Amino acid sequence: MIDLTFVEHNGEHHRVSAKQGTNLMQVAVDNAIPGIDADCGGSCACGTCHVRVSQQWLDKVGAPSESEALMLEMTPEHDARSRLACQVTIQPEMSGMIVDIPEFQM
Amino acid sequence: MTSQTSQENNMLPDPYSVPLESINLSDPNLYSQNRWEDYFRRVRDEDPVHYLKESPFGPFWSVTRFEDIVAVDTNHVDFSSEPWIMIGDPDPTLPLENFISMDPPKHDDQRAAVQSVVAPRNLAAMEDLIRERIATILDKLPVNESFDWVSNVSIELTSQMLATIFDFPYEDRHKLVYWSEMATGAPELSGGTALPEERFAALQDMVTTFAGLWEQKSASRKAGNPVGFDLISLLESNEDTRDMITRPAEFMGNLGLLIVGGNDTTRHSISGSVLAMDRFPEEFEKLCANPKLIPSMVSEIIRWQTPLSHMRRVANCDIELGGKLIKKGDKVVMWYISGNRDDRVIDNPNQVIIDRAKARHHLSFGFGIHRCMGNRLGEMQLRITWEEILKRFDKIEVLEEPERVRSNFVSGYTSMQVKLRPKSR
Numbered sequence: 238m239i240d241l242t243f244v245e246h247n248g249e250h251h252r253v254s255a256k257q258g259t260n261l262m263q264v265a266v267d268n269a270i271p272g273i274d275a276d277c278g279g280s281c282a283c284g285t286c287h288v289r290v291s292q293q294w295l296d297k298v299g300a301p302s303e304s305e306a307l308m309l310e311m312t313p314e315h316d317a318r319s320r321l322a323c324q325v326t327i328q329p330e331m332s333g334m335i336v337d338i339p340e341f342q343m
Numbered sequence: 344m345t346s347q348t349s350q351e352n353n354m355l356p357d358p359y360s361v362p363l364e365s366i367n368l369s370d371p372n373l374y375s376q377n378r379w380e381d382y383f384r385r386v387r388d389e390d391p392v393h394y395l396k397e398s399p400f401g402p403f404w405s406v407t408r409f410e411d412i413v414a415v416d417t418n419h420v421d422f423s424s425e426p427w428i429m430i431g432d433p434d435p436t437l438p439l440e441n442f443i444s445m446d447p448p449k450h451d452d453q454r455a456a457v458q459s460v461v462a463p464r465n466l467a468a469m470e471d472l473i474r475e476r477i478a479t480i481l482d483k484l485p486v487n488e489s490f491d492w493v494s495n496v497s498i499e500l501t502s503q504m505l506a507t508i509f510d511f512p513y514e515d516r517h518k519l520v521y522w523s524e525m526a527t528g529a530p531e532l533s534g535g536t537a538l539p540e541e542r543f544a545a546l547q548d549m550v551t552t553f554a555g556l557w558e559q560k561s562a563s564r565k566a567g568n569p570v571g572f573d574l575i576s577l578l579e580s581n582e583d584t585r586d587m588i589t590r591p592a593e594f595m596g597n598l599g600l601l602i603v604g605g606n607d608t609t610r611h612s613i614s615g616s617v618l619a620m621d622r623f624p625e626e627f628e629k630l631c632a633n634p635k636l637i638p639s640m641v642s643e644i645i646r647w648q649t650p651l652s653h654m655r656r657v658a659n660c661d662i663e664l665g666g667k668l669i670k671k672g673d674k675v676v677m678w679y680i681s682g683n684r685d686d687r688v689i690d691n692p693n694q695v696i697i698d699r700a701k702a703r704h705h706l707s708f709g710f711g712i713h714r715c716m717g718n719r720l721g722e723m724q725l726r727i728t729w730e731e732i733l734k735r736f737d738k739i740e741v742l743e744e745p746e747r748v749r750s751n752f753v754s755g756y757t758s759m760q761v762k763l764r765p766k767s768r
């Protein structure tokens with residue numbers, strides 16, 4: 238199992254453990270982490286699973302695909318740390334990763 | 344007697360009694376007579392990607408299942424939104440261009456320029472004002488007597504919201520409603536009834552009025568005043584959209600888009616929510632017992648109502664879908680109204696269930712790069728409306744079958760007689 242921490246906008250931390258190969262959105266939903274809507278159910282088609290990956294794990298997560306980048310553009314609050322959680326596949330090297338949940342999903 | 348006969352002749356037949364290949368899902372009578380559910384069920388089950396050779400809108404494909412609709416909506420490379428996203432083609436003498444009917448990269452730039460006005464952060468700042476305006480409307484309503492909910496509440500409320508996001512003169516807000524109806528109400532677009540001369544005059548008036556507003560904002564900005572956070576100010580001050588005023592088709596199209604986007608859709612969801620709570624009284628009881636369900640109820644209503652029945656695409660290449668070969672250049676209509684009733688994805692789809700699991704997983708806002716920009720604004724208006732209704736009324740009784748819009752694009756109500764029972768103290 239891989240340990241991850243979600244941090245809500247209000248600062249609340251949620252430590253969870255996840256299986257390799259699942260995606261970050263699914264981990265959040267399975268653990269009932271507030272702040273991720275995932276309206277499209279993981280099809281990279283709604284943008285409501287927006288998260289920010291903390292700086293030191295960014296290279297482990299890699300850059301967004303072209304279609305993911307287009308969807309991220311649709312939230313005015315995206316930045317260089319932004320990813321769609323449903324497009325991030327959990328890998329062992331992500332153990333300890335901290336993920337920030339934005340105040341709003343759009 | 345003649346009128347009775349002609350009415351009977353106009354009644355649509357049983358969908359299972361007609362040849363499958365002749366079923367025309369673009370017939371606006373399906374919607375005004377509220378017969379669409381059965382027609383779509385048959386097509387979803389028997390011919391989910393359905394081709395119609397001839398229709399008033401030319402030949403077209405109907406995509407009717409949830410998953411197929413997602414596949415088309417998220418594939419903007421093979422399915423273009425140009426030149427237009429309604430089943431009918433616009434009158435060429437009335438050129439309209441807007442980002443809902445543009446492909447990347449132009450779409451992306453124009454959308455990026457305006458989306459922050461309806462982003463949740465901005466909306467949170469508007470919440471108190473919106474609540475105050477809704478409360479004022481509800482407080483003025485008559486109780487224990489019959490009145491029309493559509494004109495007294497749904498239209499009034501959405502036009503006030505539009506005036507707010509456009510910073511449009513408050514006393515003229517009814518013009519916004521009128522223009523919106525004219526924009527989508529043409530027979531060749533949606534099977535509506537707007538006359539061409541009237542439509543043309545209305546859209547002309549819209550352009551002139553907005554050009555005036557634009558000039559005003561521009562003068563104010565150049566005089567060194569801070570840029571307002573309304574839509575016109577944002578468009579006028581953004582580098583990507585600043586010269587839009589010099590391209591009348593684009594100017595008119597994008598304003599029309601924002602007005603229509605924010606008007607009919609929210610209006611019909613508000614009316615639909617009242618109808619749903621009357622039709623499903625046990626759900627209304629659940630809501631009264633637990634007002635925390637309002638956000639989930641709002642999503643459920645938006646699914647059940649599906650205020651925009653369809654979006655149209657054009658195939659950029661020959662492409663297979665559901666075992667059928669769609670040819671390059673063919674019109675492809677995604678029927679959200681049908682996908683939202685697809686029991687392959689949604690359990691008991693005809694039922695309103697306000698605490699449904701995954702209530703947000705519906706097609707009403709579309710998916711992919713054109714996903715509704717104003718979805719949070721629409722949801723917020725519904726949420727606040729119901730928070731304020733529950734404070735005031737024990738029941739909203741719908742007194743008779745509502746009158747429905749004659750359109751294959753906008754799904755909603757032209758009138759709905761109701762009676763309010765005030766909250767017993």
Ligand code: HEM
Pocket residue numbers: 416442443444454461600601604605606608609612645649650651654706707708709710711712713714715716717718720721722
């Ligand atoms: C319940 C209310 C609403 C519904 C059901 C609705 C529905 C839709 C749908 C189906 C689309 C096209 C999605 C696609 O092609 O995949 C859309 C796009 C759009 N909507 Fe909404 N809408 C609503 C409220 C609003 C509001 C309040 C606004 C006000 C700003 C708005 C503005 C827009 C705009 C600008 C687009 C074009 C987005 C693009 O092409 O990138 N909508 N809407």
Ligand code: FES
Pocket residue numbers: 262274275276277278279280281282283284285286308321322323324
């Ligand atoms: S869940 Fe919709 S984009 Fe990730």
